[in-house]
Amino acid sequence: MLKIGVVGCGGISGAHVPSWEKMEDVDLVAVCDIRPEKAERYPGHKCYTDFDKMLEENDFDIIDICLPTFLHCEFAVKAMNRGINVLSEKPISLKESDVDLLYSTAEKNKVKFMVAQVLRFWNEYEVLKQIYDSKKYGKLLSGSMWRLGGYPSGGWNNWYYDKKLSGSIPFDLHIHDLDFMLYAFGEPKNVSLNRKELPDQDYLSAVYNYDDFFITAEASWFKAGYPFYMGFRFQFEEAVLAFERDGLTIYDCNGNKIKPCESGTENESDFELPSSDAYANEIRYFADCVNENKPVEKVTAESLLAVLKILTGFNE
Ligand SMILES: NC(=O)c1ccc[n+]([C@@H]2O[C@H](COP(=O)([O-])OP(=O)(O)OC[C@H]3O[C@@H](n4cnc5c(N)ncnc54)[C@H](O)[C@@H]3O)[C@@H](O)[C@H]2O)c1
The missing domain is CATH 3.30.360.10 (Dihydrodipicolinate Reductase; domain 2)
Known part of the structure; x- marks a missing residue:
């Protein structure tokens, strides 16, 4: 049974948390949000306001990051450095250099990483x-x-x-x-x-x-x-x-x-x-990759980089 933690319990967690809860072969162990009332919306799981504490007190197979965009990279690196597989909401980052950092951290720790590009x-x-x-x-x-x-x-x-x-x-x-x-x-x-x-x-x-x-x-x-x-x-x-x-x-x-x-x-x-439900599909896909030790082929570093390159031009 895969043990799951979700961090960030705002808007989009409403699509992720119920999907994890419906899966029979996973255990959503804990949820975390700096606003306790947000995490407490999901009863039946341990609630944390501090991500480090959640990581220290539990064993996880997957951390699912539903945080604001500017926190994705930092939290993903932290979890992967503890040997935990990471699914992160999009966008991976606003910086192209983070793509390399995230994939090299995954490789170094022999864990899987996927950005939830839901389409x-x-x-x-x-x-x-x-x-x-x-x-x-x-x-x-x-x-x-x-x-x-x-x-x-x-x-x-x-x-x-x-x-x-x-x-x-x-x-x-x-x-x-x-x-x-x-x-x-x-x-x-x-x-x-x-x-x-x-x-x-x-x-x-x-x-x-x-x-x-x-x-x-x-x-x-x-x-x-x-x-x-x-x-x-x-x-x-x-x-x-x-x-x-x-x-x-x-x-x-x-x-x-x-x-x-x-x-x-x-x-x-x-x-x-x-x-x-495409959110349930992406979550199922990543859980299967982790369970069966399959490569994450559906979303690649190359395509994420190509997208960021174009979007960076839009904001210049
Ligand atoms: N795939 C999609 O269709 C889709 C749709 C909406 C949002 N998103 C993405 O999901 C991400 C989150 O968006 P949202 O609308 O849910 O944002 P949100 O602001 O509603 O939720 C983020 C939550 O993170 C919490 N948080 C902030 N800092 C924290 C910390 N240090 N530790 C723990 N919790 C912390 C906040 O309290 C908040 O509840 C964004 O990157 C957004 O782009 C994706």
Whole structure:
């Protein structure tokens, strides 16, 4: 039974902690947050306000880091130096040099390290990758991805508002779509950026050019209660693949409307993958890598570095 500790019990822990709790082959031993009331939201586990104390008093196989971005690297290194495998929320860091530090620390201590780039575990996005790889609907012509919403409220100590701590929308939000692009389509030839950045709102629209197609991606923290909306639309020679408010749909050139992530629909697809909880999937994947001593192949240092290189240019 793998023994797990979670550090950082704010917003995103609400996706991680229940996933660990539902897994039958793991024991979520302890949770830690400097604000005790945050850790105490998860009864049935030991609660700590001090990460060092949590590490001293327990044996862990995996530490799951759900802390604000600027603390990921320091806490991951500390846990790995104690021989503990680490899963960390994205972004890995705002600094490219931390990628090397983290992977060399993992290697030195013979432990596994993974950044939770959740779109790689999101079935609607996986179907898009499979359709692209298979060429079932011909070549890809263009794509559009979006991740839009209001300024994040509720982050601890307003850390999201400090660009030096959060990296603002390039590192916090747009990173998801960019990471998926590199995973699915490889590195783009070039990128052009338009951005409107004010102290209390931020919007970007970027165009990534590949040899035969281009992808436009938007991200926002608007100064408005705009409801969070993520999705994509990809134009292939023989179909449009759209992940919109009504789920994923393939509109093919014969007039068929196919729902590959819903069971029991009329039109069958070669790419059926039921909608599922991507956070649970990524956590399951990392636990399996640790349990079976398999390499973490789904998220690599090279792709993390390539993403950080592009995003660093966005904030210069
Ligand atoms: N994958 C996703 O879809 C997704 C979504 C949201 C956030 N995130 C990422 O998750 C991370 C956390 O974001 P969040 O929205 O949960 O932030 P948050 O501010 O809501 O939560 C962070 C928690 O860490 C605690 N904390 C701060 N310093 C600490 C310390 N030294 N020791 C222990 N606890 C400490 C805070 O009290 C807070 O409760 C960020 O890196 C963010 O980019 C990912």
